[in-house]
Amino acid sequence: FLVAITFAANNKSEDAKWNGEINVNKLSSYLALSASQSEEVKQICDYFSEQMRRASHSRKNHDALLHNAVYGNLKLMKGTLTPEQYTKYLQVINVTLRNRDIEVK
Numbered sequence: 001f002l003v004a005i006t007f008a009a010n011n012k013s014e015d016a017k018w019n020g021e022i023n024v025n026k027l028s029s030y031l032a033l034s035a036s037q038s039e040e041v042k043q044i045c046d047y048f049s050e051q052m053r054r055a056s057h058s059r060k061n062h063d064a065l066l067h068n069a070v071y072g073n074l075k076l077m078k079g080t081l082t083p084e085q086y087t088k089y090l091q092v093i094n095v096t097l098r099n100r101d102i103e104v105k
Contacts, residue, residue, distance in 0.1 A: 040080045055068075
């Protein structure tokens, strides 16, 4: 079950920076994660936040780093979540990136 996400590629804001952490407790509650899923999702979110910070502070490889961070996160989450949870997660990550004016090519 593959759900495609399309992020706008043009109109990238150069000021967009990833400066926030993911609230794993709220995400766990929203997705109704099991205890083992919660721990794995926490590790994935920590890694994702670090990768997003690197991408947001890079001028040279910004687009490639951003793409790798987002799609790497989605791959890890897909392996951890049920199809229903993953669908809900896709909605959350899409809205989060849009709200932060972060666009992925």
